[in-house]
Amino acid sequence: MSQVFLCGYYGYGNTGDEALLATLLEQLPPHVAPVVLSGNARATADRYGVAACDRRQWQKVLRTLQQSQAFIWGGGSLIQDVTSWRSPLYYLGLMTLAQRFGCRTIAWAQGIGPLRSPLYRWWTRKLLRRCLAVTVRDSGSAALLRQWGIPHQQGADPVWLMSARPGLPPKAKAPIAVCLRPHRHLTSDRWQRLKMALRRWQEEMGVPLLLLPFQLQQDLPLAEELYGALLPDQTQLISCEDPREMKGILAATAGAIAMRLHALIMAASVGCRCFALSYDPKVRYLMADTGMAGVELEALPPDPTALIHQWQHTFCAPVPDYQGYLQSAGVHRAVLNLL
Structure with a gap:
């Protein structure tokens, strides 16, 4: 079994990001053992039955990265600096460390941008060029990567394929x-x-x-x-x-x-x-x-x-x-x- 470090905005109670994680876990090949970076490692481990790493415990994060054979940016708009300049710094930093530690890296189902900072644009291009594979989920991100000359594939958001569990009982008039x-x-x-x-x-x-x-x-x-x-x-x-x-x-x-x-x-x-x-x-x-x-x-x-x-x-x-x-x-x- 090879260990894969899954990096995303997980464990914060956002159903959209949790849906990306659930879909990624469903789609991983059976020979890999995932470790999920999470804001609530215990809840993530309990919900999905996987190993999880608290994103605030830097020593454990670094140790997990060093022990992993692959690293995945796991979906969503991780690389954008509109809502916060700190967020891309965190994710770009982790991808940089993963590549330096020799991990195979994948940018999976990403929504790239908006990126206002020239530094972040340069840094993102550099990291994506070193990835084993890059996939994006929308035409805007694909256009940006074409402009940058980054090989990539575009597909609809992976949550289109996430499995569902039984929900509301049928009613006379659906809401x-x-x-x-x-x-x-x-x-x-x-x-x-x-x-x-x-x-x-x-x-x-x-x-x-x-x-x-x-x-x-x-x-x-x-x-x-x-x-x-x-x-x-x-x-x-x-x-x-x-x-x-x-x-x-x-x-x-x-x-x-x-x-x-x-x-x-x-x-x-x-x-x-x-x-x-x-x-x-x-x-x-x-x-x-x-x-x-x-x-x-x-x-x-x-x-x-x-x-x-x-x-x-x-x-x-x-x-x-x-x-x-x-x-x-x-x-x-x-x-x-x-x-």
Whole structure:
């Protein structure tokens, strides 16, 4: 057995990042033994039945790196400096150490950028050129790597292929899932418009809504406030931290209105109609690549009625055929066989 160090934003209760980890673990070849870098090593080990390493214990991280034969940047937007300059420093530093220790390195299912810092752009190019394989999950990242001259493969996000566990029992009328997160583009005014539109949609059309916070620490207060503004007999709030269970819950819905990228991907992968509220380039890329319905948060219609009309059109339309994206996501599984 060869040891593989899995590096990502794991163990922080973000269902999207946990979904990437769950998918990566499902797709690893049977001859490798994973060790997961985690913000909560005990919870990660208990949930997935694997070895885990606390990302804050640097001596243990370095020892684990030295004992590993391979290192994987495990999916997501790890290399971007828009939300924090510290985050790429951490991940680029680990990849640098892994390569110096002689690990085979893979950048797996990455969303590269935005990178404003010239230093980070130079450093990222240098590391990617030394990787055994590089795969990206969106057209924007692929265009950037073509510009840099980095060999790579592009495929749909691997979470399209993550397994699901049984979710909600069937109901007479399946709900629409709503997955929102705090963000500077979700201003107080836009938040009020969204709440008003969802409440009026329930009153006028009798639409049941299921509120699904994807990162409890961030999203739950927003979901609880929204729950208090909606019709209680037509609204449900569920907290779930296992990504496979979350996908099973979404499979029992009629569709999803979501800001969270992986809420949209999970819902689409189980045949749901989706409406994206885009706050980030990664959501914009998903909309562009798949033709998914949605709106930029910064361009949210001022009249709630306009939003309701868009939702009605989306959720009454035929279910899109996403089979091609399920097949495309196999690109990321294939490169793991190089291990």
